[in-house]
Amino acid sequence: MLRRIAPALAAVTLLLAACGGAGPALTDPREIVTQGLEATAELTSVHLLLTIDGTASISELGGGEMSLSGTRLEGDVDIENQQGHLTFAVPPLMGFTGEVIQIGGESYMKTSLTGAKWSKSQVSEGDPVAEAMDPTEQLEEVRAFLDEEGVELEKLDETDCGDRTCYAVRLTIPAAVMADAAEGTDVDPALLGDELVLDLLFDREEMWLAGVSTVVSAESVGELTLTLTLSGFNDPVEVEAPPADEVTEGGGLDGFPF
Numbered sequence: 001m002l003r004r005i006a007p008a009l010a011a012v013t014l015l016l017a018a019c020g021g022a023g024p025a026l027t028d029p030r031e032i033v034t035q036g037l038e039a040t041a042e043l044t045s046v047h048l049l050l051t052i053d054g055t056a057s058i059s060e061l062g063g064g065e066m067s068l069s070g071t072r073l074e075g076d077v078d079i080e081n082q083q084g085h086l087t088f089a090v091p092p093l094m095g096f097t098g099e100v101i102q103i104g105g106e107s108y109m110k111t112s113l114t115g116a117k118w119s120k121s122q123v124s125e126g127d128p129v130a131e132a133m134d135p136t137e138q139l140e141e142v143r144a145f146l147d148e149e150g151v152e153l154e155k156l157d158e159t160d161c162g163d164r165t166c167y168a169v170r171l172t173i174p175a176a177v178m179a180d181a182a183e184g185t186d187v188d189p190a191l192l193g194d195e196l197v198l199d200l201l202f203d204r205e206e207m208w209l210a211g212v213s214t215v216v217s218a219e220s221v222g223e224l225t226l227t228l229t230l231s232g233f234n235d236p237v238e239v240e241a242p243p244a245d246e247v248t249e250g251g252g253l254d255g256f257p258f
Contacts, residue, residue, distance in 0.1 A: 025204070029153040029169045030146060036167070036202035037139045040209040044080040047232030049073070054224035065222060067092045075100075078237040082134055085239050101239060108242050118242040120249055139209075142171070142198075145181070150174040159201065161210045162231065166201040173198070193218040208233050 026032050052071040058064045068090065075086030083103045090096040098111035101118075108118040131138065145151050156168035173196045193216065201211035213227040241247075 025158075026167065027155065029155040032155065032167045032169050032202055032207075033146065033153065033171070033200065034143070036200070036207045036209055037143050039202075039207035041136055041139055043208065044234050045076065045078045045232070045237045046230050047074075047076050047235070049229045049231075051227045051229075052224055055222045056224060057220060057222040068224060076232065076235075076237045076239075078239065079134055079136075083239045084237065101241065103239055103241055106241070108247065116246070118247045120247050141181070145171070145173055145177065148173070148177045148180075150177055156199070158204065161201050161203070164210070165204045166210050167204055169200045169202070171198040171200060172196070193221075206233070 026035070050073040053069045054067075055065045056068050058066050070091040071089065073086060073088045075084055077084035077086075081104075084101075086100045088098050088100070094113075096112055098109060101108040102123060105123050107121050107123050109121075110116065110118045146153070151174070152170075152172040154170040154172075156170055159166055159168050175194050175196075178196055196216075197214060199211075199213045200209065202208065203210050209230055211227070211229050213225070215223070215225050217223045
């Protein structure tokens, strides 16, 4: 009798395992981050939302401060084809808003301060919009920090992220490590204070990076909370250039008031 029901029990066991989704939970925070960054680097598209809240120090105002609460950047990015459409808003700055469209090496931008026309420009190296369109380099930089002395990884409790469950890992990077990484660049590591603490969320099933948050607190910067949320993984993204009669040459990010 047992011989007859054993194959059926085995089939049911396999079916339940398949319906159970992901395998055993990962416990090593380094393995979670490594696998997560590898999976994220394979994405073809993503929807991103970056929010900034808090108060920034403005040296030009003689040590004054300005609220950045409500600041956001949101849009869809086709990583594979390096194109996307992003909108941004800085409500405390006279209700400043705008849009950016990038298609290959061409960028189009219009803002609430520059009128209804789109400004067309060529994407330059280091352009923040271009970097947003292709996060691969930033992911590699995070991966490089894992091997640096003094960098700490801590697995936190798993958490809900939308309708999914995410691994949560805290990555702490000391100021000395950031200073070495920033050498030869225009980045001042002092802006980040004594250390940079990143709370990372990775989709437990697919291992995609689902979120990054950090609090920056330093006299020269102020105290800001930055949160990046990723969704819409591998969804189709359609991007079209603005009509030619609505475009003027020149402009770009050089005209940003911040």
